Amino acid sequence: MHNTLDNVVIYNGYPVSIVAAVSFHCMVLTALVYFQANRAPQVLNLVQPTVVKALLIDVNPQVRNAQNLERQRLERLDQQRQTREEELPRESEAERELERERAAAEERARQQAQERQRQVDVDALRQQQQADAERQARLEAERVRQEQTRAQEEQARLRQIDEAREQERQRQQAAQELAITEFELVQSGTALIQQLVQETWSRPPSARNGMRAILQIRMLPTGELVSATITESSGDAAFDRSAENAVYRAAPFRELQTLPINLFNRNFRTLSLIFQPEDLLF
Amino acid sequence: MNELSPLQLILNASPAVQFVMLILLLLSVVSWVMITQRWLVLSAAKKGVQNFEHRFWSGMDLSQLYKEGTEMQRENMQIVGMENIFRAGFKEFMRLRRQVSVHRDAVMEGAQRAMRVAYSREEEKLEKHLPFLATVGSVSPYIGLFGTVIGIMNSFIGLANQAQATLQVVAPGIAEALIATAMGLFAAIPAVVAYNKYSANVDSITGSYITFSDEFSSILHRQIHSD
Numbered sequence: 001m002h003n004t005l006d007n008v009v010i011y012n013g014y015p016v017s018i019v020a021a022v023s024f025h026c027m028v029l030t031a032l033v034y035f036q037a038n039r040a041p042q043v044l045n046l047v048q049p050t051v052v053k054a055l056l057i058d059v060n061p062q063v064r065n066a067q068n069l070e071r072q073r074l075e076r077l078d079q080q081r082q083t084r085e086e087e088l089p090r091e092s093e094a095e096r097e098l099e100r101e102r103a104a105a106e107e108r109a110r111q112q113a114q115e116r117q118r119q120v121d122v123d124a125l126r127q128q129q130q131a132d133a134e135r136q137a138r139l140e141a142e143r144v145r146q147e148q149t150r151a152q153e154e155q156a157r158l159r160q161i162d163e164a165r166e167q168e169r170q171r172q173q174a175a176q177e178l179a180i181t182e183f184e185l186v187q188s189g190t191a192l193i194q195q196l197v198q199e200t201w202s203r204p205p206s207a208r209n210g211m212r213a214i215l216q217i218r219m220l221p222t223g224e225l226v227s228a229t230i231t232e233s234s235g236d237a238a239f240d241r242s243a244e245n246a247v248y249r250a251a252p253f254r255e256l257q258t259l260p261i262n263l264f265n266r267n268f269r270t271l272s273l274i275f276q277p278e279d280l281l282f
Numbered sequence: 283m284n285e286l287s288p289l290q291l292i293l294n295a296s297p298a299v300q301f302v303m304l305i306l307l308l309l310s311v312v313s314w315v316m317i318t319q320r321w322l323v324l325s326a327a328k329k330g331v332q333n334f335e336h337r338f339w340s341g342m343d344l345s346q347l348y349k350e351g352t353e354m355q356r357e358n359m360q361i362v363g364m365e366n367i368f369r370a371g372f373k374e375f376m377r378l379r380r381q382v383s384v385h386r387d388a389v390m391e392g393a394q395r396a397m398r399v400a401y402s403r404e405e406e407k408l409e410k411h412l413p414f415l416a417t418v419g420s421v422s423p424y425i426g427l428f429g430t431v432i433g434i435m436n437s438f439i440g441l442a443n444q445a446q447a448t449l450q451v452v453a454p455g456i457a458e459a460l461i462a463t464a465m466g467l468f469a470a471i472p473a474v475v476a477y478n479k480y481s482a483n484v485d486s487i488t489g490s491y492i493t494f495s496d497e498f499s500s501i502l503h504r505q506i507h508s509d
Contacts, residue, residue, distance in 0.1 A: 013318070013319045013322035013323060014315070014319055016318065016319075016322065017314075017315045017316070017317075017318035017319035017322065018315050020314070020315075020318045021311050021312075021314030021315040021317075021318055022311060024314055025307070025310065025311055025314070028468075032288060032289070033287070033288075033289055036287040036288060036289070037287070220446065220448075222448055222450075
């Protein structure tokens with residue numbers, strides 16, 4: 001009768017039970033946190049193709065951006081000119097008369113002032129000539145001394161220029177490398193879109209070589225397609241529709257999620273796709 | 283990519299969901315206290331049954347057995363289960379038997395009544411807290427579901443204010459809400475399992491009590507009619 005279990009059951013076993021239950025929950029929580037911390041995050045890599053074929057689709061956002069900027073500038077200029085023209089006729093006749101009188105008065109005052117100035121100048125010239133002679137002698141001595149120091153300075157300067165040029169070169173190289181990686185990312189992104197769209201594009205029987213439709217698509221950073229609109233029709237409605245359908249079926253382009261957001265905004269936010277069959281027999 | 287762990291989700295959850303989670307955690311802890319405590323009590327009762335039956339049927343004199351029990355009580359040791367029933371019945375039987383005026387049948391009746399009282403007291407001891415486990419088992423999934431519904435509601439309200447509805451906006455809210463359901467199930471499952479197992483155990487123990495009290499009263503009956 002007198003064994004350990006019976007001792008444990010004293011006070012109906014409440015203290016032991018409480019300790020057991022609380023420690024059990026602590027253990028479960030710790031295990032949860034531990035396993036969560038050790039879980040390796042899954043990373044989706046953007047596969048970069050080594051060869052990029054631009055067969056069907058041509059993507060050129062840079063040119064489009066430049067065009068946009070040019071258009072905006074022209075619009076601004078137009079606006080400025082218009083506002084200027086609007087202001088012009090508002091001046092009344094009386095104001096113009098006043099203006100003319102004021103101009104005449106100013107002209108007279110200016111002539112008198114010039115007269116006075118000329119006399120003062122003559123006096124000043126004479127004094128200056130004397131001072132010049134003295135300074136000439138001083139300068140001669142100074143010049144000899146400067147000649148020597150300048151030679152030294154010249155050498156130092158040349159060295160500095162060399163160094164600066166070297167630094168500049170390195171900086172340019174780094175920038176170039178950066179640009180290359182960005183260019184590569186853009187290339188791989190466009191190649192991916194191109195491949196996906198190409199896979200889903202089923203051309204209608206009415207498609208002919210030389211047909212050409214341009215679609216403008218807008219995307220979200222998640223790779224989802226917002227809209228696709230035909231900016232340049234091929235002239236064949238079926239062909240246009242097939243191009244549009246291909247883009248909608250190929251979306252979303254989930255792999256674009258891994259691109260840096262600024263790069264995405266610059267290059268993929270809106271994109272023009274050119275659909276142009278070239279491999280047909282006729 | 284933002285790393286989401288359950289701990290972070292719980293800490294960042296909305297107050298209502300956090301409150302539900304707190305309730306569920308408390309329920310889970312308390313139900314585990316009950317589970318452990320019942321386990322100790324029931325296993326002690328089972329052992330007590332075996333022990334006492336062994337001693338009872340060893341051919342020992344009944345008054346000797348009763349005296350041993352009294353000594354154990356004096357040493358502040360607990361007397362559990364079957365022995366309590368035996369002691370109640372035997373005590374009543376001896377007391378009534380000493381009085382000459384009392385009839386035999388009345389003595390038997392008195393002893394049986396005393397045993398019945400002791401039995402129901404023991405049964406009550408065994409069944410204590412089992413209703414609590416049943417309640418936790420049936421209610422905590424609903425509490426968890428309540429937390430989930432509130433959490434999902436909140437995340438959809440948040441979604442309504444967004445211009446661009448992406449999965450990333452709702453996903454954390456829904457995940458945090460689902461944790462409440464997970465906690466409800468976590469509290470409910472052990473409680474239900476324990477309730478079923480323990481009520482079966484209680485049935486078998488009380489059954490053995492009833493059998494014993496019948497056997498014992500038949501022994502007393504034989505004794506009272508042999509004189």
